[in-house]
Amino acid sequence: MSWNLFKGGPKKQIVPKTVERDFEREYGKLQQLEDQIKKLQKDMKKSIEADLAMSKSAVRISSDLLGNPLCEPDADFLQMVTALDTAMKRMDAFNQEKVNQVQKTVMDPLKRYSSVFPSLNMAVKRREQALQEYKRLQTKVEKYEEKDKTGAMIAKLHQAREELRPVREDFEAKNRQLLDEMPKFYNSRTDFFKPSFQSLIRAQVVYYTEMSRVFGDLAQQVDEVQLSDAEREQENEARLAELRSLSIVADD
Structure with a gap:
């Protein structure tokens, strides 16, 4: 019944709880950031x-x-x-310019930023796979250590330790890299997006400044006699x- 020899996890705490908490905290922040970006x-x-639909509808x-x-x-009405x-x-032309600017300076950077998350999630998945393999082999070593030290068992223990060593090193390298790079990636978000949203604000300011001129010109052309709302009503x-x-609209 050798199939259940290594059932269960290792007795040794192979990843300190503080390290695991740090990892979960940093990865959790990035998961939240990914959701917010989406x-x-x-x-x-x-x-x-909606912007494009509004201006296109107005033109129609x-x-x-x-x-x-x-x-x-009525020539005046015409x-x-x-x-108008x-x-x-x-308005539609200025709106299209604004949309093009927003697409280039906000939407495209958002798309590029989002493209990083699949690679990040894959790195975390590989780290988890390495951890599970590490736990499996650590459990195997511990089981052999508990057995009687016969020649055959000592050989198996030595072989198990040799199998464990590169797996442990692989996990520790992956874990160390993620713990180092995840905070850096998270902290870079402001520097990455600040120029984009500055550009978004500028695009909105330019657009509404132009709209003020457009509708100011229109008001001068169509409202020669300035009436108050009450007078117009x-x-x-x-x-x-x-x-x-x-008579044609009179009630019967």
């Missing part, structure tokens, strides 16, 4: 898609208005809608009352 990528993608609406019979009998269409196309209500007085 969420940020997803949210940024949604934001970009202004274009539809230009082809609408509403504009035909001029106003033409100004021009403004919407300018009163004017609309008066015109609506005129429409309601027509």
